[in-house]
Amino acid sequence: MITVKEIAQMCNVSASTVSNILNGKPNVGEETKKRVLEVVAQTGYQPNYFAQSMRKQSNRMISIIVEDLDEFSTAPIVEAAMAYCDDMGYRTILMNMRLYDKWKATWYDDDEKVREVLKPAIQELQSIRVDGLIYIAGHCRYIDYFPEQFKIPTVFAYGLSKDAKFPAVVIDDEKGGYDMGTYLLSMGHKRVGVIAGADDNLHTKARLAGFKRALAEADIAFDEELVRYGEWNRESGYREVPYLFEKNITAIFCMNDSMAAGVYDFVYERGMEVGNDISIVGYDNKDLSDYLRPRLTTNELPLKKIGHKASEILIGMLESNEEVGGKADVIKIPCEMVYRESVLKV
Amino acid sequence: MITVKEIAQMCNVSASTVSNILNGKPNVGEETKKRVLEVVAQTGYQPNYFAQSMRKQSNRMISIIVEDLDEFSTAPIVEAAMAYCDDMGYRTILMNMRLYDKWKATWYDDDEKVREVLKPAIQELQSIRVDGLIYIAGHCRYIDYFPEQFKIPTVFAYGLSKDAKFPAVVIDDEKGGYDMGTYLLSMGHKRVGVIAGADDNLHTKARLAGFKRALAEADIAFDEELVRYGEWNRESGYREVPYLFEKNITAIFCMNDSMAAGVYDFVYERGMEVGNDISIVGYDNKDLSDYLRPRLTTNELPLKKIGHKASEILIGMLESNEEVGGKADVIKIPCEMVYRESVLKV
DNA sequence: TTGTAAGCGTTATCAA
DNA sequence: TTGATAACGCTTACAA
Numbered sequence: 001m002i003t004v005k006e007i008a009q010m011c012n013v014s015a016s017t018v019s020n021i022l023n024g025k026p027n028v029g030e031e032t033k034k035r036v037l038e039v040v041a042q043t044g045y046q047p048n049y050f051a052q053s054m055r056k057q058s059n060r061m062i063s064i065i066v067e068d069l070d071e072f073s074t075a076p077i078v079e080a081a082m083a084y085c086d087d088m089g090y091r092t093i094l095m096n097m098r099l100y101d102k103w104k105a106t107w108y109d110d111d112e113k114v115r116e117v118l119k120p121a122i123q124e125l126q127s128i129r130v131d132g133l134i135y136i137a138g139h140c141r142y143i144d145y146f147p148e149q150f151k152i153p154t155v156f157a158y159g160l161s162k163d164a165k166f167p168a169v170v171i172d173d174e175k176g177g178y179d180m181g182t183y184l185l186s187m188g189h190k191r192v193g194v195i196a197g198a199d200d201n202l203h204t205k206a207r208l209a210g211f212k213r214a215l216a217e218a219d220i221a222f223d224e225e226l227v228r229y230g231e232w233n234r235e236s237g238y239r240e241v242p243y244l245f246e247k248n249i250t251a252i253f254c255m256n257d258s259m260a261a262g263v264y265d266f267v268y269e270r271g272m273e274v275g276n277d278i279s280i281v282g283y284d285n286k287d288l289s290d291y292l293r294p295r296l297t298t299n300e301l302p303l304k305k306i307g308h309k310a311s312e313i314l315i316g317m318l319e320s321n322e323e324v325g326g327k328a329d330v331i332k333i334p335c336e337m338v339y340r341e342s343v344l345k346v
Numbered sequence: 347m348i349t350v351k352e353i354a355q356m357c358n359v360s361a362s363t364v365s366n367i368l369n370g371k372p373n374v375g376e377e378t379k380k381r382v383l384e385v386v387a388q389t390g391y392q393p394n395y396f397a398q399s400m401r402k403q404s405n406r407m408i409s410i411i412v413e414d415l416d417e418f419s420t421a422p423i424v425e426a427a428m429a430y431c432d433d434m435g436y437r438t439i440l441m442n443m444r445l446y447d448k449w450k451a452t453w454y455d456d457d458e459k460v461r462e463v464l465k466p467a468i469q470e471l472q473s474i475r476v477d478g479l480i481y482i483a484g485h486c487r488y489i490d491y492f493p494e495q496f497k498i499p500t501v502f503a504y505g506l507s508k509d510a511k512f513p514a515v516v517i518d519d520e521k522g523g524y525d526m527g528t529y530l531l532s533m534g535h536k537r538v539g540v541i542a543g544a545d546d547n548l549h550t551k552a553r554l555a556g557f558k559r560a561l562a563e564a565d566i567a568f569d570e571e572l573v574r575y576g577e578w579n580r581e582s583g584y585r586e587v588p589y590l591f592e593k594n595i596t597a598i599f600c601m602n603d604s605m606a607a608g609v610y611d612f613v614y615e616r617g618m619e620v621g622n623d624i625s626i627v628g629y630d631n632k633d634l635s636d637y638l639r640p641r642l643t644t645n646e647l648p649l650k651k652i653g654h655k656a657s658e659i660l661i662g663m664l665e666s667n668e669e670v671g672g673k674a675d676v677i678k679i680p681c682e683m684v685y686r687e688s689v690l691k692v
Numbered sequence: 693t694t695g696t697a698a699g700c701g702t703t704a705t706c707a708a
Numbered sequence: 709t710t711g712a713t714a715a716c717g718c719t720t721a722c723a724a
Contacts (some may be wrong), residue, residue, distance in 0.1 A: 047474040051701035126392040397717035
């Protein structure tokens, strides 16, 4: 690989002159400048990034750690985060823990498993001397994998930090649940069943809280009997919906699109029609929601916004250089309702 | 940040001794070794990666350039490639050109646009002194964006290099078209319409060629009139299918799942039933194919395998250190048929 | 068994 | 306006 020294020799100047020119320093002769730039262009010379950052003691590098790149919510967040970092002149380095790929859902309750994978990743971060870290969770929860002494400026995205000193950017699930509730109410549905996710899940709790708030505002009593808990997948939607049908409901709020699809399966099997005999809404606005028939009304996850905001906060921290004292912010980004044809006005 | 020097001082030894211990060199006293390792553990010292690779003149780093991380086929390829690189002890650095995000489909015919984005990425590669590159295309075609003098060992994935010196790993589209053809024939369909992608697209051409081969083997004449060309999206499936219905076909081979979904839309509107009045197959096995009703028979893209193979080839090149002479291999990975309920046996 | 010194490629400082 | 020199943190050859 060609170096400054060689460029310098070829131009009959010193290495420092070449460096000065390349770094746009003032006080360089027009003549030499032209000559050097020409040679640089000809040779395709690129300064060695390692040498540069070692010397400068700064590398404008941000690491993005994801729990699984293949999880549906992750790639858009990453894409948006990278876009912003790029624009701000930061390099990004993506580390993929492949948690789902390795263990399906069995790591959820096993912090030790995650710590084991995260440890080498963190070591690498420290070894690379990244300026900051964006940790992108696969699903929302309190995350507590980082060692006490972890000091790299970090922002959490799509998940929360147990350690309150780290900022986090998450979905506004409460508002999402509230919006769904008000919408169903506005369409005249008074007995609304809910197929929630796991009952101790943060998404579940917040969406349910918002839903209750909507009911309360309309002076409708919340009935715990109308809530069933699934595992976010199609099968559990299919499995739980019969219990709801026994309760005389006219609409079902599924807390994600996959479970809604399971409900569609059941409704179809019974020869009924969604958006007619029963109204259904989902959550996420995954691709599939537009292919169900009738198309599913749902609440779109603001994934790109989350990625953007997280990197914005991180870079803000890096550039302001303020000591992160005490409790950091938790930013909640609202979802956006997508109205389609799965809800009947009654 | 703590350095070897400081560790050395704390242990009353020299920096080289610390380095030797950390790098598992022989001829170090058990006693000092223990002491040093202890201090290293206590301080959480991590060697500076930049200093290391500068000194060692090697960094075991592979870059992955993607045209768009958000394109459905990309993340799985990346995930698999990263997994293999990890296992082999290579760091990966992902660069996302965000071509679709920036320009939708308008860059397809505009090589200059792409070169403009690729150029800084390549400069960065060279600046980081990566050992190798995996270029992941957003869709299959001949790629010709790299400068003449580009010398970094490179493998293409999901796309081909115009410059024959670079190996490529792509889908075996010809076999995919053939498999679809034989399957439909085996189900008794003799007049099969085709909704293809853009007519100059490599996927289109190869899948059509395979399809023709299947027909030929069954002694059925290929009828150009039964082929319509779309733009890979739902709308074009919907738009093109009426022409096919005029031709008395009993089945339709859609060259991707999205166009198949458009055909479903049309069939549904006409009050007919897929898998009964008309048989339909797709291609890709995107999520949506499992949510259409009836579930869509399709051909699964071997994305993980492509990512794995591409990195395997690249690392093979790096470790064998052979000069890449002349023409490189193009590896074709077969798709896997996914049989569901959208085809009627006649 | 351990330590000294040199060098990887760059840039900042300071002197010419 | 330019150049010599030192330093970033690490590893390695060689000397002790």
